[in-house]
Amino acid sequence: MKTCDVAVIxxxxxxxxAATTATSLGLSATVFDESASPGGQIYRAVTTTPVRxxxxxxxxxxxxxxLVRPFRASGAEYLPATxxxxxxxxxxxxxLGVSGGRxxxxxxxxxxxxxxxxxxxxxxxxxxxxxxxxxxVMTAGAVQGLLKSSALVPAGRxxxxxxxxxxxxxxxxxxxxxxxxxRVLETIPRxxxxxxxxxxxxxxxxxxxxxxxxxxxxxxxRTDVVEHVAxxxxxxxxxxxxxxxxxxxxxxxxxxxxxxxxHGVVPNVHLPAALGCGLEWNPDQSAxxxxxxxxxxxxxxxxxxxxxxxxxxxxxxxxxxxxxxxxAIANALGRIDAARxxxxxxxxxxxxATALRGRRFLDALYRPSPEFLRPRGAVPVxxxxxxxxxxxxxxxxxxxxxxxxxxxATRCGMGPCQGRSCLATAAELLADELGADCAALAPPSIRxxxxxxxxxxxxxxxxxxxxxACVVRGE
Amino acid sequence: MFARLPETGAEAVVVAIDGADFEARAGDSVAAxxxxxxxxxxxxxxxxGAPRGPFCLMGVCFDCLITIDGVPNQRACMVEVAPGMRIDxxxxxxxxGTGAA
Ligand SMILES: Cc1cc2nc3c(=O)[nH]c(=O)nc-3n(C[C@H](O)[C@H](O)[C@H](O)COP(=O)(O)OP(=O)(O)OC[C@H]3O[C@@H](n4cnc5c(N)ncnc54)[C@H](O)[C@@H]3O)c2cc1C
Ligand code: FES
Numbered sequence: 001m002k003t004c005d006v007a008v009i010x011x012x013x014x015x016x017x018a019a020t021t022a023t024s025l026g027l028s029a030t031v032f033d034e035s036a037s038p039g040g041q042i043y044r045a046v047t048t049t050p051v052r053x054x055x056x057x058x059x060x061x062x063x064x065x066x067l068v069r070p071f072r073a074s075g076a077e078y079l080p081a082t083x084x085x086x087x088x089x090x091x092x093x094x095x096l097g098v099s100g101g102r103x104x105x106x107x108x109x110x111x112x113x114x115x116x117x118x119x120x121x122x123x124x125x126x127x128x129x130x131x132x133x134x135x136x137v138m139t140a141g142a143v144q145g146l147l148k149s150s151a152l153v154p155a156g157r158x159x160x161x162x163x164x165x166x167x168x169x170x171x172x173x174x175x176x177x178x179x180x181x182x183r184v185l186e187t188i189p190r191x192x193x194x195x196x197x198x199x200x201x202x203x204x205x206x207x208x209x210x211x212x213x214x215x216x217x218x219x220x221x222r223t224d225v226v227e228h229v230a231x232x233x234x235x236x237x238x239x240x241x242x243x244x245x246x247x248x249x250x251x252x253x254x255x256x257x258x259x260x261x262x263h264g265v266v267p268n269v270h271l272p273a274a275l276g277c278g279l280e281w282n283p284d285q286s287a288x289x290x291x292x293x294x295x296x297x298x299x300x301x302x303x304x305x306x307x308x309x310x311x312x313x314x315x316x317x318x319x320x321x322x323x324x325x326x327x328a329i330a331n332a333l334g335r336i337d338a339a340r341x342x343x344x345x346x347x348x349x350x351x352x353a354t355a356l357r358g359r360r361f362l363d364a365l366y367r368p369s370p371e372f373l374r375p376r377g378a379v380p381v382x383x384x385x386x387x388x389x390x391x392x393x394x395x396x397x398x399x400x401x402x403x404x405x406x407x408x409a410t411r412c413g414m415g416p417c418q419g420r421s422c423l424a425t426a427a428e429l430l431a432d433e434l435g436a437d438c439a440a441l442a443p444p445s446i447r448x449x450x451x452x453x454x455x456x457x458x459x460x461x462x463x464x465x466x467x468x469a470c471v472v473r474g475e
Numbered sequence: 476m477f478a479r480l481p482e483t484g485a486e487a488v489v490v491a492i493d494g495a496d497f498e499a500r501a502g503d504s505v506a507a508x509x510x511x512x513x514x515x516x517x518x519x520x521x522x523x524g525a526p527r528g529p530f531c532l533m534g535v536c537f538d539c540l541i542t543i544d545g546v547p548n549q550r551a552c553m554v555e556v557a558p559g560m561r562i563d564x565x566x567x568x569x570x571x572g573t574g575a576a
Contacts, residue, residue: 034534036502036555041533048502050483081553083534123535133538135515135528136476142532142552150500150507151483156476177480238526239515257476268535383536386522416537416548451537452548 003093004028004077006329007113009084009271012040013315014307015119016067017322019076022117025330029076030111032098036081038071039064040121040307041141042315045149056176057148058169060211060315067319085457086448087116087275094302097449099457115302115329118272118290119322122265122308124166125287126421127372128379128389131234132261140170140262153177156257159243161185161232164366165212167262172215175222183254184219185229185245187263189369196364206358207316226252230371234259263368266424267309270446276300279443284363285312286373287424288443295328296321304329312363313356320352373425374432381429382422384415389429396433403444406430416452419444477510490560499556506532506539506551509562517541517551518565541565 006022008015011033022029039046043064051057071078079098086097093112124139131137140160146152153174158181160171171184203209219225231246234256244253266287273279278291278299289311296304306325307318324345331341375381375389382392387410400409403426412426413419419426423444431438449458485500492512499508506529509517516526517539529539532552539551542563551562 034553045502050485050500050502051480052482052484081555123533124531126536133525133527133530135526138529139531142530145532146477146507146510150503150511151480151485152477152507152511153480154476155478239528383527383530383538386520386525416540417535420535 003112003114004030005113005333006030006115006117006326007032007084007094007096007111008076008117008119009033010040010119010121010307010309011035011038011071011078011080012119012121012307012318013042013064013067014121014309014318014322014325015040015117016071017319018117018119018306018326020067020071020074021323021326022329023074023076025326025335027326027330027333027335029074030113031071031076031078032082032084032096032111033078033080034083034100038068038078038080040318043067044145049148050151051147052151057173058176061148083451084271085450085453087271088448089300089302097453097457099453114333115304116275117296117322117325117329118275118303118305118309119307119318120268120271120309121318122312123268123420125263125266125368125424126383127162127261127263127368128375128381128425129232129234129372130377130379131236131240133380133383134234134236134240135238136236136240136257137234137259137261140166140260141265143258143260144170144173147173147177153179154258154260155179157182157255158258158260159183159185159254159256160260160262161187161229161243161245162262163187163368164262164264165208165362166265168212168215168219170260170262171219171223175219181219181223182256184223184225185232185243186225186227187229187232187369187372188227188365189230190228192365192369196361199358199361199364203358203361206361207354208314208358208362230369263372264366265308265312267311268420269309270418270420270450272298272300272303272305272309273444273446274448274450275303277303277305281427281439281441281443282311283437283439284360284367286367286428286438287312288427294324296325297328302332313359316355317352320348320355323348324352374428375425381425382410382412382415382419384417384421385411385413387412387422389425392426392429393433396430401430401434402442403427403430404442413444418450419446476513476515479511488556488558490556490558490562492562493564501556503556504532504552505541505543505549505554505556505560505562508556509541509551509564514564516564519567521567524567
């Protein structure tokens with residue numbers, strides 16, 4: 001089996017820049033990505049979109065093509081539609097369990113890599129509210145993806161709810177595509193703006209400021225925006241039919257065919273976590289992220305993180321962090337010395353500092369309210385196993401005082417999504433019931449495989465004690 | 476509840492959704508085809524039988540599980556349509572021995 005110098009997992013801005021940088025320094029790189037085409041979330045389908053009016057997706061979107069072009073020319077091996085579902089450290093290299101590929105060229109089995117660069121990006125923060133599992137309730141990223149990949153736009157009565165840059169970005173893209181949005185229900189609590197203002201000086205220099213305000217203004221001109229929505233419910237029989245929302249305790253119900261929700265994004269940490277990388281709770285972003293140094297080096301030797309998986313910082317920061325991690329890997333593998341690494345890193349470090357300006361303001365402004373982060377009642381917290389908030393809370397009171405025990409007691413996090421949709425909420429509920437801080441919780445124990453796999457896929461995995469430990473459950 | 480923007484250049488791809496022919500477009504995921512056909516739900520859950528449909532469209536939530544060409548529990552959002560593909564919405568847990576995601 002051929003061993004590459006670096007396996008890059010994820011072809012978003014971080015992974016694309018990392019692979020391009022690595023190959024430019026003479027390293028061999030293989031890029032695995034679950035999507036059918038390069039770009040990651042922000043630049044999804046940038047090379048294949050059937051949308052014919054470029055202005056409709058916004059100028060930021062088309063920047064993705066500037067990353068794909070050099071990537072394609074770089075000589076990095078690119079495996080689209082391919083999922084990395086396991087990774088294990090062998091004597092000389094990491095073995096990756098991968099599946100997928102394009103129809104006709106199915107990939108299965110293992111790949112070997114001397115280092116891993118995890119650029120798996122972010123997932124949308126799954127915030128449970130009554131009715132959020134009804135068909136017709138979808139995330140903003142989902143609706144945006146349908147537009148980018150398939151030129152599909154919502155029809156009928158469309159209500160957007162939540163808060164954060166992605167909500168406004170999608171509202172703007174839909175409005176530009178001619179979609180009539182019935183209402184935007186913004187969930188920023190009263191008083192939050194004033195609190196966030198202490199971080200405003202940094203934000204004044206943010207590259208996002210002018211652009212963000214322009215989007216919000218454009219949407220407000222065309223749509224009814226309701227502020228300070230404190231509670232939300234989707235209702236309907238078999239599918240969503242209406243939304244109820246409360247502002248200052250007063251409820252309103254409006255008909256809806258589609259409810260589009262967004263509460264920001266959180267790092268997609270399952271791969272580094274299962275690799276044994278240490279995780280820490282980021283209190284500003286209310287989410288777990290890998291412990292990493294300024295180069296993206298994790299607590300596991302040879303495993304690096306770059307982009308939003310390392311903590312939410314956006315697409316510009318993802319490019320810079322992808323480059324920094326690739327430089328660190330080139331140095332670790334002896335391709336460049338530290339002096340050359342540092343010289344090449346300086347522009348990326350400056351770009352990163354610029355991209356991070358104003359992040360604290362955005363984090364403070366858009367942090368979901370405790371009522372949304374820590375739900376109560378019969379609302380399902382774990383979508384897969386249909387575990388309710390109350391059931392999870394009761395299990396904690398009955399003695400399930402760690403994330404692991406909570407999972408064993410309730411099956412919360414044991415379904416096919418492997419806990420991606422409930423991890424952040426489970427941590428919040430656990431902390432709430434214990435009267436503790438999320439930062440004090442032991443991070444979750446996450447194991448391979450990262451998604452359900454067939455026995456044939458597991459059988460293709462090399463039989464070695466450490467590899468078997470990856471797929472065999474039990475402490 | 477989704478409409479296609481008029482000016483797309485993508486080719487038509489005919490698939491069968493629950494036995495009925497539907498004209499999807501090249502590049503559509505199975506989930507996109509399902510939604511474009513006017514269906515919001517892809518399955519009923521094995522736990523309570525509640526209807527579910529595509530939620531995240533990025534492979535994370537597994538709510539879009541569906542039967543494709545006879546193989547159950549495929550993530551509809553991660554598989555692209557192909558001509559003649561058979562797409563069947565699924566009810567509860569599929570029978571054992573028929574494959575997994
Ligand atoms: C749905 C969504 C939409 C967004 N839209 C915008 C936007 O319009 N504008 C904006 O500024 N920001 C947007 N963001 C924020 C976004 O996270 C960053 O701007 C940027 O995309 C981060 O880049 P990245 O390279 O870190 O990761 P991403 O761009 O998220 O790329 C990660 C890639 O890794 C792949 N991947 C993950 N796990 C695996 C695995 N196990 N095996 C193989 N491949 C894997 C994914 O398929 C994905 O292609 C969005 C985020 C999400 C979640
Ligand atoms: S819609 Fe979430 S995995 Fe397909």
